[in-house]
Amino acid sequence: MIDRRGALQGLAAGAALLAAPALAAPPPVRKGPRLKAGDVVGLIEPAGFSDDVYRLDYVSETIRAMGLVPRPAAHLGQKYGYLAGEDRARAADVNAMFADREVKAVFAVRGGWGCARILPWLDFATIRANPKLLIGYSDITALHMAFAARAGFPTIHGPNASSAWGKSSWEPFRAIAFDAATPTYANPPSLDDRLVPRQWRTRTIKGGKAQGRLLGGNLTVLTALMGTPYLPDFRDAILFIEDTNEAEYRIDRMLTQLSLGGILGKLKGVVFGQCTECVNTGAGYGNFTLSEVLQQHLEPLGIPAFEGAMFGHIANQFSLPVGAMAELDADAATIRVLEPAVA
Structure with a gap:
């Protein structure tokens, strides 16, 4: 029951509600584009680094096997302690991928630790204005949560780009990202x-x-x-x-x-x-x-x-x-x- 100080106040409040225009429905959530063969997708390492340069070659081959074109981030392959480059550099890679209109989705190569460290340096205005899928799991959770809080479009908690990508991973991902399915x-x-x-x-x-x-x-x-x-x-x-x-x-x-x-x-x-x-x-x-x-x-x-x-x-x-x-x-x-x- 709503607390009122008096009947007159209640009547006045009710009248005001009746006179007020109906609230507009919230705007629909903007979503990134579905993927299709030949699309360019970004590769980032927002947390830990890849300790084997050949692993990055394998990742690029995996993306091509999906029918997509990999675009490595500027600082991909860097190492800063246990991180894949300094915080501002890793954040700059995320910002650049979302600002790049040719890039249709962004894959995290791996997790580890470090995504939370880059959150203060992310350009959420640019990210919010350019919705596209972010794909990854583990430490990428920090980005998923921050995007849900500050950008407002869906992302995918799924395999990292360096994951195994067997049939049981690939088919659900393809259904969600390519076919806009609701499995x-x-x-x-x-x-x-x-x-x-x-x-x-x-x-x-x-x-x-x-x-x-x-x-x-x-x-x-x-x-x-x-x-x-x-x-x-x-x-x-x-x-x-x-x-x-x-x-x-x-x-x-x-x-x-x-x-x-x-x-x-x-x-x-x-x-x-x-x-x-x-x-x-x-x-x-x-x-x-x-x-x-x-x-x-x-x-x-x-x-x-x-x-x-x-x-x-x-x-x-x-x-x-x-x-x-x-x-x-x-x-x-x-x-x-x-x-x-x-x-």
């Missing part, structure tokens, strides 16, 4: 030779369906952005998270941070992907399992949630359109994209 993602059947398959299993934490904007990525990178202006509003969103080489207590700590920071309480649904090598080998009998940690944090939210989806630090993974509307079905363990990520 439903479900883990493939297990190839285990067992009566009860164990590979690619999912587990429903809380059943039900939910719709919302897909937001998320690497849990460690996402939580490190809390308290900064580069994290989007998670109200009514579907959070997807994954991680690698983090012990169960660290996952617990980060989920606790998301809870205390008010993010988990805003969500419509949660999908936890793969957590590669997320085991504290020295914990002993008293350790919580990862599933127990997820249960403790997600079940009390009372929203649909499941774990085990195929995204994260694995050879083949879904291409999830960050910022696009999607439907989560926690009982079926599926993610259905509801709108194209490209124009």
Whole structure:
């Protein structure tokens, strides 16, 4: 119930609302172009460096195999400590790729660490004015989140340019980026030779369906952005998270941070992907399992949630359109994209 100081004030307020013109609908989200054969795409290293020059040759061959034309960033291949060049140089490469009208999408070669360091140097006015797909995962989460907060167009949490790009990676990416498709993602059947398959299993934490904007990525990178202006509003969103080489207590700590920071309480649904090598080998009998940690944090939210989806630090993974509307079905363990990520 809305609090009013008096009946006259309430009547006056109501009259004012009736007299006011209807609010205009929010403008539609601008989206980058769908890719087609022969398109030029940018290659950037916004975080860690590639320690093998031949790896970059392999990356270019991979892009050509997609039918695209690679355009290496000006500072690609540089090294500055464990970073692929100094912060301003890596940021300049991102800015240049989004300013270049010939470049139709931007692939991150790899992750590592360092994307958050370049956020203050990004030209978000130029980026916002030139929507195009940004593709990558792991540390690229910092860019996905910053773009969702400051640029407002969908990006793709999917394989980096140097990833394996097997059939299970390439076909979902092509559907999203080339065909403007709206696929439903479900883990493939297990190839285990067992009566009860164990590979690619999912587990429903809380059943039900939910719709919302897909937001998320690497849990460690996402939580490190809390308290900064580069994290989007998670109200009514579907959070997807994954991680690698983090012990169960660290996952617990980060989920606790998301809870205390008010993010988990805003969500419509949660999908936890793969957590590669997320085991504290020295914990002993008293350790919580990862599933127990997820249960403790997600079940009390009372929203649909499941774990085990195929995204994260694995050879083949879904291409999830960050910022696009999607439907989560926690009982079926599926993610259905509801709108194209490209124009």
